[in-house]
Amino acid sequence: SNELTQPPSVSVSPGHTATITCSGEKLGDMYGSWYQQKPGQSPVLVIYQDTKRPSGIPERFSASSSGITATLTISATQAMDEADYYCQTWDSSTGVIFGGGTRLTVL
Amino acid sequence: QVQLQESGPGLVKPSETLSLTCTVSGASISSYYWSWIRQPPGKGLEWIGHIYYSGSTNYNSSLKSRVTISVDTSKNQFSLNLSSVTAADTAVYYCARRLVSPNLDANWLDPWGQGTLVTVST
Numbered sequence: 001s002n003e004l005t006q007p008p009s010v011s012v013s014p015g016h017t018a019t020i021t022c023s024g025e026k027l028g029d030m031y032g033s034w035y036q037q038k039p040g041q042s043p044v045l046v047i048y049q050d051t052k053r054p055s056g057i058p059e060r061f062s063a064s065s066s067g068i069t070a071t072l073t074i075s076a077t078q079a080m081d082e083a084d085y086y087c088q089t090w091d092s093s094t095g096v097i098f099g100g101g102t103r104l105t106v107l
Numbered sequence: 108q109v110q111l112q113e114s115g116p117g118l119v120k121p122s123e124t125l126s127l128t129c130t131v132s133g134a135s136i137s138s139y140y141w142s143w144i145r146q147p148p149g150k151g152l153e154w155i156g157h158i159y160y161s162g163s164t165n166y167n168s169s170l171k172s173r174v175t176i177s178v179d180t181s182k183n184q185f186s187l188n189l190s191s192v193t194a195a196d197t198a199v200y201y202c203a204r205r206l207v208s209p210n211l212d213a214n215w216l217d218p219w220g221q222g223t224l225v226t227v228s229t
Binding site for chain 2: 029030031033035042043044045048049050054086088090094095096097098099100101
């Protein structure tokens with residue numbers, strides 16, 4: 001299968017840790033990436049190659065990967081982190097694959 | 108820094124061809140892969156395809172019969188044509204740079220353009 005499965009929604013209290021998972025067979029042999037998309041804005045890369053953080057992304061964003069599951073962790077979550085988060089990987093036969101997205105609510 | 112800007116008509120009639128251009132600044136288009144992605148209103152991201160500066164392309168199989176992506180290195184631009192559009196093609200269309208790890212086991216999209224809404228309607 002070339003699908004990536006994410007929970008539709010995750011809720012977190014301000015200052016607490018948010019965890020978003022992404023599962024799919026291709027994550028077993030290809031690295032994953034994560035994007036943050038706030039309402040009305042274009043997606044922004046927050047994690048690439050499973051665990052790397054681009055310059056300018058706060059240190060509270062981290063990620064890990066084990067087997068066919070990738071996990072995005074946001075520590076000390078702030079109101080500004082409320083957004084949709086998408087995981088992504090690559091399949092040599094089908095191309096770029098996105099997860100369905102997870103809406104993170106900070107309340 | 109690298110910036111991408113989509114341009115093109117915001118309204119296309121059913122059965123016609125959607126045409127968009129992405130202008131790249133801050134980087135040579137002759138050094139990377141370049142992608143198109145779309146997002147229907149209220150829905151998730153869908154990869155359309157990408158092109159290398161040499162002209163080599165790779166398309167989403169579900170759109171392959173209707174998609175053409177081309178590159179103009181002299182203008183530092185790449186373009187998307189999607190033929191025979193229907194209401195289902197209404198979406199925000201994004202262009203983005205595709206980066207690939209040296210041993211090809213990772214690829215990611217960064218940065219993205221601001222996106223342009225294309226509505227298919229009479």
